[in-house]
Amino acid sequence: MSEKRLYHTVARAILDMIESGSYPPGTRLPGERELAERFGVSRVVVREAEISLEAVGRVEIKVGSGVYVRDSLAAGGLALPGVTPFELTQTRLLFESECAALAATTITDDQIAGLEATVRKMANAPHDSPDGEAADQEFHMLIAKATGNEANVFMLQTLWRMRTEIAAVKRVYSAVCHKDSDHRVNEHSEVMEALRRRDPDAARAAMRGHFSRLLRALLDASEQQAIEDAKRKSHENRERYLRTNIGA
Numbered sequence: 001m002s003e004k005r006l007y008h009t010v011a012r013a014i015l016d017m018i019e020s021g022s023y024p025p026g027t028r029l030p031g032e033r034e035l036a037e038r039f040g041v042s043r044v045v046v047r048e049a050e051i052s053l054e055a056v057g058r059v060e061i062k063v064g065s066g067v068y069v070r071d072s073l074a075a076g077g078l079a080l081p082g083v084t085p086f087e088l089t090q091t092r093l094l095f096e097s098e099c100a101a102l103a104a105t106t107i108t109d110d111q112i113a114g115l116e117a118t119v120r121k122m123a124n125a126p127h128d129s130p131d132g133e134a135a136d137q138e139f140h141m142l143i144a145k146a147t148g149n150e151a152n153v154f155m156l157q158t159l160w161r162m163r164t165e166i167a168a169v170k171r172v173y174s175a176v177c178h179k180d181s182d183h184r185v186n187e188h189s190e191v192m193e194a195l196r197r198r199d200p201d202a203a204r205a206a207m208r209g210h211f212s213r214l215l216r217a218l219l220d221a222s223e224q225q226a227i228e229d230a231k232r233k234s235h236e237n238r239e240r241y242l243r244t245n246i247g248a
Helices: 003-019 032-039 043-055 085-106 109-124 130-146 150-165 167-177 181-196 200-247
Strands: 059-062 066-069
Touching: 003 032, 003 043, 032 043, 043 059, 043 130, 043 150, 085 130, 085 150, 085 167, 085 181, 085 200, 109 130, 109 181, 130 150, 130 181, 150 167, 167 200, 181 200
Parallel strands: none
Antiparallel strands: 059 066
């Protein structure tokens, strides 16, 4: 089973533990090592499962402390709209740029260290590994948390659900991110350095630059997918036409 399918299975198993009452809201989940041994998977898979549960509001990851269960009402149960990758990215550009500017005024040294760790994970992640995407999500969530505003955290969790749960968005984002690891590391590093300097204007500009380039990359990826879809449809029509005429 692929790591991608594994983390979904582990996330479901952790959720079952929570919903059974074994870990009520406010309690800390077992550590990554213990869960990895319990489910017979790697710690990377456990981490990815926990991040996916945080994205839907069922747990909260506190850097240096652990993973804590949130009240099920925190997930909200919100139905996701049928947005396009461009609409989502435009919203993220507007929202996360201002989050970065606000975080620059409130971020702690420990939170800066957390960002540094996620950038290292991005840099070390193999090209086609889920590790890079998990680190990407963790980076953006850390910035939302650094604002000190739970509404910002909830909003970003919802935006990330759109990023990972809407099939059309996920497909285009995946096509971009698999080719985009160098840009991703450099751009996140620029955001991190602006936050380290506690410079709101630079943090806002760096985050806007990141999403502006991502918008251009999404356009390129969508155009390429449209070309491939057109070629495939043309080939299918050609084969059907030939079979029909040969049969006649």
